[in-house]
Amino acid sequence: MHFAPYARSRPLRIGLAGLGSIGIQVARLLDAGIPGLELAAVAAGDQDRARARLAGLANPPPVGDLAMLGECDMVVEMLPSRLFVDIARPTLARGATLIVASVGALLSNMELIDLARAGGGRILVPSGAILGLDAIKAACESRVASIRIDTRKSPASLAGAPHIVANAIDIHAIAAPTVIFTGTADEAAIAFPANTNVAAALALAGLGPARTDVRVIADPAVDRNIHTITVEADSARFTATIEIVPNAENPRSGQLTPRSIVACLRDLVSPIRIGS
Structure with a gap:
C-alpha cells in the first residue's frame, strides 16, 4: 500500500x-x-x-x-x-x-x-535510533554470517527493567562500564522491553530475533544512548555507531x-x- x-x-x-x-x-x-x-x-x-x-x-x-x-x-x-x-x-x-x-x-x-x-x-x-538499516537489509540479500548490536546506556535509564529486577542488579553500585546482558534479540525484548527497540528493529530487518546477538552495557560515564552494530556478510563488512541524545522526559528513549x-x-x- x-x-x-x-x-x-x-x-x-x-x-x-x-x-x-x-x-x-x-x-x-x-x-x-x-x-x-x-x-x-x-x-x-x-x-x-x-x-x-x-x-x-x-x-x-x-x-x-x-x-x-x-x-x-x-x-x-x-x-x-x-x-x-x-x-x-x-x-x-x-x-x-x-x-x-x-x-x-x-x-x-x-x-x-x-x-x-x-x-x-x-x-x-x-x-x-538505528544507523545503517538500509545497508543491513541490502546485505541480507546475500549470505550474512553474523549481526550484533552493543547498546550502551546510563545505569539510571535501565532502572526497573525485568532483567534488572529478576537478577537483583544494583544499578546504583555500577561504577564502571559493565556488561549486564548478553543474549539474542528475542531474549533482550523480554529482559529490557523499554530499552531494546533498536535491537528488535535490527532483528526484523536482518537475520531474525534468534540470530541477532545483543549486549547491553551499563556505563555511568555516558549521557547518551550509544548503539554499535557490527555486520559480517559476503557482500559487506561494516560497523556503525550512533550516539542518541536521550529524551529529556524519558531517558529510556532518544530524541x-x-x-x-x-x-x-x-x-x-x-x-x-x-x-x-
Missing part, C-alpha cells in the same frame, strides 16, 4: 496511540504542517492531561480512547509494551497501517504479521525516535523516496 499526495482527494488521517515523551513531539512536528498528512486524533490514558499538552498546537486534535482511532488511515503506536496488542490488533484487522514504536513488543506478538496479511493491513517499523516516525510518515506522501 503506497500513498502519494497527488493520488488522494484528502490528506492521510493520522492517529496517535499514546502521548508520552515521544507522542507529544510527533504531534508537534505534524502540527507544524506536512502536505498530505493530517493529525486527526490522539488516544491517551489521561485524556485531560493530553488535552492540556496539545492546547498549544495550532490545530489541536480531538482526544479520546483507543477506539477513537478507528477512523484513521494510519495509527502511530507509542504505548507501554503491555498495551501494544490493544491497538495493533484492531488497527491491522480493519486493514489499516500501523506504525510501530514499541518494536520489542512486536517480537513477542509476531502473529500480528499474519493478521496484517489476512486483513490487508500493514506494519511499518521506522528506523528510529531521534519521534523524528524518525515523522520522516516515515513524510515518505508515505512524498513523490520520491530515498533509501530502500
Whole structure:
C-alpha cells in the first residue's frame, strides 16, 4: 500500500496511540504542517492531561480512547509494551497501517504479521535510533554470517527493567562500564522491553530475533544512548555507531525516535523516496 499526495482527494488521517515523551513531539512536528498528512486524533490514558499538552498546537486534535482511532488511515503506536496488542490488533484487522514504536513488543506478538496479511493491513517499523538499516537489509540479500548490536546506556535509564529486577542488579553500585546482558534479540525484548527497540528493529530487518546477538552495557560515564552494530556478510563488512541524545522526559528513549516516525510518515506522501 503506497500513498502519494497527488493520488488522494484528502490528506492521510493520522492517529496517535499514546502521548508520552515521544507522542507529544510527533504531534508537534505534524502540527507544524506536512502536505498530505493530517493529525486527526490522539488516544491517551489521561485524556485531560493530553488535552492540556496539545492546547498549544495550532490545530489541536480531538482526544479520546483507543477506539477513537478507528477512523484513521494510519495509527502511530507509542504505548507501554503491555498495551501494544490493544491497538495493533484492531488497527491491522480493519486493514489499516500501523506504525510501530514499541518494536520489542512486536517480537513477542509476531502473529500480528499474519493478521496484517489476512486483513490487508500493514506494519511499518521506522528506523528510529538505528544507523545503517538500509545497508543491513541490502546485505541480507546475500549470505550474512553474523549481526550484533552493543547498546550502551546510563545505569539510571535501565532502572526497573525485568532483567534488572529478576537478577537483583544494583544499578546504583555500577561504577564502571559493565556488561549486564548478553543474549539474542528475542531474549533482550523480554529482559529490557523499554530499552531494546533498536535491537528488535535490527532483528526484523536482518537475520531474525534468534540470530541477532545483543549486549547491553551499563556505563555511568555516558549521557547518551550509544548503539554499535557490527555486520559480517559476503557482500559487506561494516560497523556503525550512533550516539542518541536521550529524551529529556524519558531517558529510556532518544530524541531521534519521534523524528524518525515523522520522516516515515513524510515518505508515505512524498513523490520520491530515498533509501530502500
